[in-house]
Amino acid sequence: MSTSITLTRPDDWHLHLRDGAMLSAVLPETARDFARAIIMPNLVPPVVTGAQAAAYRDRIMAALPEGMAFEPLMTLYLTEDTDPADVAAAHASGLIKAVKLYPAGATTNSASGVRDFDKVRGVLEKMAEIGLTLCVHGEVTDNDIDIFDREAVFIDRVLDPVRRATPGLRVVMEHITTRDGVEYVRANDRDLGATITTHHLIINRNHILVGGIKPHYYCLPVAKREEHRLALRDAATSGDERFFLGTDSAPHTDANKETACGCAGCFTATNTMPLLAHVFEEEGALDKLEGFASKHGPAFYRLAENSDTLTLVKQNAPVAFPAKIDTADGPVTVFDPGFPVFWKTA
Numbered sequence: 001m002s003t004s005i006t007l008t009r010p011d012d013w014h015l016h017l018r019d020g021a022m023l024s025a026v027l028p029e030t031a032r033d034f035a036r037a038i039i040m041p042n043l044v045p046p047v048v049t050g051a052q053a054a055a056y057r058d059r060i061m062a063a064l065p066e067g068m069a070f071e072p073l074m075t076l077y078l079t080e081d082t083d084p085a086d087v088a089a090a091h092a093s094g095l096i097k098a099v100k101l102y103p104a105g106a107t108t109n110s111a112s113g114v115r116d117f118d119k120v121r122g123v124l125e126k127m128a129e130i131g132l133t134l135c136v137h138g139e140v141t142d143n144d145i146d147i148f149d150r151e152a153v154f155i156d157r158v159l160d161p162v163r164r165a166t167p168g169l170r171v172v173m174e175h176i177t178t179r180d181g182v183e184y185v186r187a188n189d190r191d192l193g194a195t196i197t198t199h200h201l202i203i204n205r206n207h208i209l210v211g212g213i214k215p216h217y218y219c220l221p222v223a224k225r226e227e228h229r230l231a232l233r234d235a236a237t238s239g240d241e242r243f244f245l246g247t248d249s250a251p252h253t254d255a256n257k258e259t260a261c262g263c264a265g266c267f268t269a270t271n272t273m274p275l276l277a278h279v280f281e282e283e284g285a286l287d288k289l290e291g292f293a294s295k296h297g298p299a300f301y302r303l304a305e306n307s308d309t310l311t312l313v314k315q316n317a318p319v320a321f322p323a324k325i326d327t328a329d330g331p332v333t334v335f336d337p338g339f340p341v342f343w344k345t346a
């Protein structure tokens with residue numbers, strides 16, 4: 001006996017595709033299941049200007065295998081020198097769908113991010129005026145703030161003041177990891193949404209640390225206590241339109257993960273939809289998966305839903321997903337949930 005569900009084809013509202021050989025290797029993993037994705041701009045050097053975003057978009061399309069359809073939704077990396085007029089022009093031409101805010105030093109390739117929020121006030125005001133979304137990596141970087149508290153402190157010290165100072169600014173809190181993030185979104189009924197990753201619905205901080213350190217479960221924001229994972233599951237499966245899928249699939253080679261100072265990021269592009277089917281079924285909420293993965297994101301970004309579909313089928317035996325994908329830079333480990341998964345895409 002097999003069960004199947006057919007969804008409007010999903011989109012990924014937070015994705016790292018990188019560049020060069022890594023881009024070529026990971027792009028098909030996303031394009032197989034997803035129609036579109038918000039493409040994170042944290043390359044080295046970052047994608048700061050409209051011209052750089054256009055060139056990156058062309059490199060992505062050139063890397064797409066024949067016969068695959070995929071639309072990259074481009075973003076600009078906000079710096080203290082970003083020109084509001086360049087942002088407005090890139091938005092008006094349809095090239096970009098969002099601007100990404102990285103607090104300087106918060107995560108992978110964020111050195112060019114923002115230190116002084118007063119310096120980006122003009123850009124944020126322009127974005128509020130034209131209705132362009134700000135995607136936020138929501139963690140403070142102060143040395144005296146515990147890494148497990150950095151999201152909650154960011155909401156109080158940075159996000160809420162910035163939103164109050166810029167009425168009408170549309171914000172997505174990216175990859176929320178805490179009950180505090182869920183509650184902040186629920187307490188605001190306009191201009192605020194949040195992405196939730198696949199892996200933060202599955203792991204808590206014990207998975208990273210108990211029984212030996214697991215570098216492939218290390219990402220930023222770092223997974224928190226179990227109560228927070230449960231709050232994320234509740235938000236994702238609630239049907240609340242303000243929460244939608246952003247996988248934050250973030251490939252790093254095994255050599256860069258399995259080392260004394262390992263990179264942050266989980267690579268989930270390959271098996272995200274089967275893992276989500278497992279999680280939503282476990283929560284008795286398979287009927288909410290389409291909203292989370294395929295409908296709430298387009299609604300927030302004011303884009304049409306995809307017109308084609310994706311079917312997931314439940315097998316009788318566990319599905320064997322590849323443990324790694326090969327890239328010219330070396331292997332990249334695929335996120336292993338640590339339990340058998342019976343769902344696969346048709």
Ligand SMILES: NC(=O)N[C@@H](CC(=O)O)C(=O)O
Nearest residue numbers: 016107108219220250264265
């Ligand atoms: N999530 C991560 O742990 N890493 C991301 C950056 C980010 O999204 O913060 C990356 O680019 O590797």
Ligand SMILES: [Zn+2]
Nearest residue numbers: 107137220221
């Ligand atoms: Zn981030």
Ligand SMILES: [Zn+2]
Nearest residue numbers: 016040248250
């Ligand atoms: Zn990310």
